[in-house]
Amino acid sequence: MKFFTMAKQREREGHPVIHLEVGQPDFQPLDAIQNTTIQAIREGKTTYTVSSGIPELRHAISQLYLEDFGLEIDPNDEVKVTVGGKQGVFASFYAVLNRGDQIILPEPYWVSYPDMAQLAGVKCIFIPMTSDFSLNQDKILSNAANEKTRAILINSPNNPSSHILTSEEIRFLKDLVEDHNLFIFSDEIYSDYIFIDAPSRTLLTELDDWRQNLIVINGFAKTFSMTGYRLGWTVSNPELGVGILKIIQASTTCPTNFCQWAGVTALKERALARELINRLFPERRDVLMEEIRKTDGLSLESIDGAFYGFVKYDFTNKPSEFVAEDILMKANVCLAPGTAFGQSAEGYLRVAFSRSIEEIREAFERIRTYLNQ
């Protein structure tokens, strides 16, 4: 947000900035979603709804898990509709954790998690990242043994590293849950952006008894480009669902009525949305990887999922915050600095490829000119 604001200021001053810092898709929500939104407003679906979300949407969410994964999820007790994936994570922290508890947060992490933990009075145990972005298992294990450690946050596909859990990592998590009775928060918001052959799209199918140890968080922002609708959901056991519901009731009452109806249509049309993603994003991902390879001083092994390249730089020893600002000021390309995602991500820059191929190519032309100078 800091860099987005700086970039907007530069635009006001007349500079043509290319935005590769923001995590939002560039396509319009499908026509059917737009139509439902307008129709729902006209039909007066503008009142409060029940706090757990309209039954039609909770049913559609449980159908998604049934049709896509063969999982039976109770739409009444196990699904809560939230104001974005963000409220899903926030409410889940409050439902599971008590003041003074510790949560394991593997780096690099999405910027909002530590703030949410802090608000809930929960201490984050930051786990430095590994060079291939896989889980730092030894460090996680040594912290899991601490009796105050209650949970771990997993975000796969990961923002910003793009890493997707491997089968081996999933086995590690299963053992972690069993041996240390840890709780897993699984943020699966990028589950429809996968560019490699990956084992699973939800941890719900991976744990022997997910109801004991897991809350899954997902949403409409990334798959359906509905970022401003502020709509997401949680899947949890009924008891934790009660806790999540209390936070929804105390903070927002319910998600916006007509947005929930748009969500019902979105889930019905998910095959179309996934088609659109698969038409646009694999090519952008390949172009970004090619551009990085062509640029001396930047490197990246792979982009596995989500829509970010987490790029290592070695053309300078300066901190990533300085480098990102310098590139913005001198090349008019806005990127996010690695340290926004944890201290061990120093020396990295995050490049979002939720923009057109032309913009991605032009951005790297500008970055190469900047580096040559």
Ligand SMILES: Cc1ncc(COP(=O)(O)O)c(C=O)c1O
């Ligand atoms: C990892 C991660 N989780 C959750 C969210 C929040 O999504 P929403 O817009 O649905 O609140 C984001 C948004 O950028 C994200 O990157």
